[in-house]
Amino acid sequence: MAVDVARADGIATVTMNRPEALNAFTSEQLAAMLETIRSLRGDRSVRCVILTGAGARAFAAGADIKEMVDKTGDQGAAFGRLGHAVAGALEGLPQPTIAAVNGFALGGGTEVALACDIRLASENAVFAQPEVTLGILPGWGATQRLTRLVGPGLAAEIILSGRRVNADEALRIGLVNAVYPSDRLMAEALKLANQIAANSPRALAAAKRAMQLAFNGATASGLDTEARLFGESFGTADQREGMTAFIEKRPPVFTGE
Ligand code: CAA
Numbered sequence: 001m002a003v004d005v006a007r008a009d010g011i012a013t014v015t016m017n018r019p020e021a022l023n024a025f026t027s028e029q030l031a032a033m034l035e036t037i038r039s040l041r042g043d044r045s046v047r048c049v050i051l052t053g054a055g056a057r058a059f060a061a062g063a064d065i066k067e068m069v070d071k072t073g074d075q076g077a078a079f080g081r082l083g084h085a086v087a088g089a090l091e092g093l094p095q096p097t098i099a100a101v102n103g104f105a106l107g108g109g110t111e112v113a114l115a116c117d118i119r120l121a122s123e124n125a126v127f128a129q130p131e132v133t134l135g136i137l138p139g140w141g142a143t144q145r146l147t148r149l150v151g152p153g154l155a156a157e158i159i160l161s162g163r164r165v166n167a168d169e170a171l172r173i174g175l176v177n178a179v180y181p182s183d184r185l186m187a188e189a190l191k192l193a194n195q196i197a198a199n200s201p202r203a204l205a206a207a208k209r210a211m212q213l214a215f216n217g218a219t220a221s222g223l224d225t226e227a228r229l230f231g232e233s234f235g236t237a238d239q240r241e242g243m244t245a246f247i248e249k250r251p252p253v254f255t256g257e
Contacts, residue, residue: 003032004054010047010197011190012040019055024064025108030082037089047197049093050189051116052100056182059099059125062107065134069243076136077231083108083140084227087115091212094205096196100189101125102182111140114149117208119175120189122182125167127175133162135242135254139230144222148215150175
């Protein structure tokens with residue numbers, strides 16, 4: 001399985017471990033993530049969860065484009081639902097979650113980080129929602145979670161341009177809470193996790209549920225709409241062109257079909 005879990009002193013560190021593809025998510029990888037997150041849910045020994053990526057370069061470079069390139073609308077919709085299930089399972093964990101973003105967090109990588117309660121980043125972290133450059137739209141929650149986190153104007157700029165956001169900007173716009181040198185990121189994440197883990201698990205779970213109600217009523221139907229539109233963007237000429245161009249390492253030529 002390409003998702004590792006290490007439990008120590010009430011903290012579970014979950015590592016997305018597919019560094020040869022910068023921890024990009026295949027269906028198999030997403031299924032492993034879902035199983036791992038669900039296994040943490042009922043584990044009373046786990047008081048706080050840290051999510052990070054294996055290797056020095058990436059948290060996760062998003063959904064696996066080589067798997068997505070040939071998907072039909074129905075297959076794209078199913079893939080979108082799987083990503084939504086992972087993000088939803090993370091968001092719904094009773095234990096607090098910290099994303100320790102240690103490099104590229106692109107597309108689904110940013111979206112998984114957005115589903116965590118708190119984001120910390122290394123100085124080399126890079127965020128983006130490059131889906132529109134691939135002929136699709138963000139499909140695992142960014143249209144809702146990024147918008148509510150950084151505000152509609154900035155979210156629109158980031159999602160509609162596909163541009164990158166470096167660690168300094170991420171800190172400035174509230175996408176991450178703090179930035180650390182790469183070699184200190186995990187120690188700082190553990191320090192915060194320990195502080196959180198010392199608190200009442202009951203109170204933490206209740207606080208999380210209540211805080212989510214500040215937004216979830218409004219985002220629930222938005223997430224459904226995003227999931228439907230994500231599926232509909234597959235099987236289109238633009239999706240095939242965008243993803244084929246990435247694989248062939250050339251710029252895409254979109255026709256809007
Ligand atoms: N899917 C599949 N393979 C990927 C990948 C991805 N998302 N990201 C990186 N890889 C693979 C590369 O193809 C490459 O494999 P090969 O050696 O077999 O060619 C390997 O990982 C290393 O990547 P690069 O050679 O490209 O490394 P780089 O340093 O030149 O560039 C990068 C790094 C900027 C992250 C670049 O890999 C990149 O742009 N990746 C794609 C990022 C992206 O567009 N993600 C969004 C996907 S769509 C999505 O996530 C939809 C959604 O909403 C859920």
